[in-house]
Amino acid sequence: MPTRLLAALAGACLLAAPLVPGIPPFWFTLLAYAGLSAIVVIGLVVLTGVAGITSFGQAMFVGVGAYATALLTTRAGLSPWLSLPAALAAAAAAAWIIGAVTLRLSGHYLPLGTIAWNISFFYVLGNTDWLGRYDGLAGLPPITLLGVPLLESSRVVYLIWACVGLCVWLTQRLLRSRTGRAIRALKGGVVAAESFGIDTARAKIVAFVYAAVLAALSGWLYAHVQRAINPTPFSLNASIEYLLMAVIGGAGSIGGGVFGAVLVTVLKDQLQNVLPLVFGTQGNFEAIVFGVLLVLMLQRAPDGLWPLLTRRSVALPPDRGPAPRPLPPRPAAAPGTLLLEATALRKTFGGLVAVNDIGFSVRAGEVVALIGPNGAGKSTTFNLVTGVARLTAGGVRLSGREVAGLPARAIARLGCARTFQHVKLVAGMSVLENVALGAHLRGSAGPVRGALGLDGPEEAALFAAAQAALDRVGLGSARDLPAGSLALGQQRIVEIARALCLGPSLLLLDEPAAGLRHREKQALGDLLRRLRQEGLGILLVEHDMDFVMALADRLVVMNFGAKLCEGAPASVRSNPAVVEAYLGSAA
Structure with missing residues (x-):
């Protein structure tokens, strides 16, 4: 079923609910809590499902928003609406500071770091006198809309779900934007993203801060709906529950996040009523059910339930506005201009010398092929030139500028583009x-x-x-x-x-013909010849010698990390040292 149709049906049900007689007020309260959770989970979709950053700390940012508005309204006398920007700003600042430290971690250390922050936050709240310790803060004013205080759940539920709709709209816009594509590119690999100019550290911070701001909005709403807060709703258990909602619904889609929040909220309430009757005693038995459900989901539907409902394919961003103005072209280098000069490149890994004093150059309108047996150091040389790997010694100049030591995104900004030996899309x-x-x-x-x-x-x-x-x-x-x-x-x-x-003015292609059929290789060769005629400099790594010999102007042959020879294809083909390196001395 299309996502928009499901959203329309859900909205119609929400609008029609007050018109149906006999609905207990409790269901409006439950729907309000589902909406509060949905706002947090939408942020988790961006952070975890899209950016690939697993966080167990979102309840902490809900708490930042809730306590910020509680202090401003009860002690500074601000109205709830005036406290909202301050609550969001406090969460954004906290997320920026925490993210600057925590997002440097990788692997399992990153989620462990968010767990540590959330636990620390919980105990700070519970042991600080001016925050009310574990009793919290009470007497918060209700949210007033058009002069009407929103006290009943049947009224406040509309404000909450209007905020859910706003968050959905903003998040869809964000993910379809230039910044959103940068965040989504993190799943394709940091190396690839940096190589075409994305500041991956900034993209991670943006995702982290955005998720925190949405969590703070939920906290602001929660504080004025409850009109009293304490540390319990902002504990690590709450963060785990938010992550569970995202996983069950589908962390890769906004609709999945909202669906998971509603499903888990309603299911949790019903299990709390039914399970004590089944077991004959009181207890948090729903945690057992959720644990089993999570294991089954990871085994049977790792993308969540939402994709199973919608069968949704990759969506193309809509066309925005009239026919676009073309992007201004980069100034082309004059034929023969020296674009790349690599001098005595050296890369060691402990005692292993992977690249040993390699030097070569590439000029505008020239195709240079870097060839050699497997393990000769060709891809490592590519990584040294493009800033993916750090030089042990030597120098790299792009258009006359020394770039050794610059990050890959800075080298891309100078007009150097590349592909990868192992595709990174x-x-x-x-x-x-x-x-x-x-x-x-x-x-x-x-x-x-x-x-x-x-x-x-x-x-x-x-x-x-x-x-x-x-x-x-x-x-x-x-x-x-x-x-x-x-x-x-x-x-x-x-x-x-x-x-x-x-x-780009310089194009680096790492085995571009691998996996191509004969006609596709011919088309690729024709494309590269056209690019050469347009003035691009091309550095090529390729194992298909027929393809290379028909295309390259010069060959640089590597073996065991060292430069074996350099010259025109005809002279290199007949070089005895090259024949021995490829075929062995017996041949």
């Missing part, structure tokens, strides 16, 4: 969106413009450039397909289109 994004990631540096819209939908003309231009790059490589008809559904050879071509979308 974001499988859940469409082909067009993956290619548009290559144009990240050619846009400037930030998260606020993206979330508010103020980036329409720029987005249209970026996607027009992405479409042009796809048409150029012959995959324009595949624009709407999920990138992960393409064959390996097609995925390599998509990577080339993404690199071209940067508007």
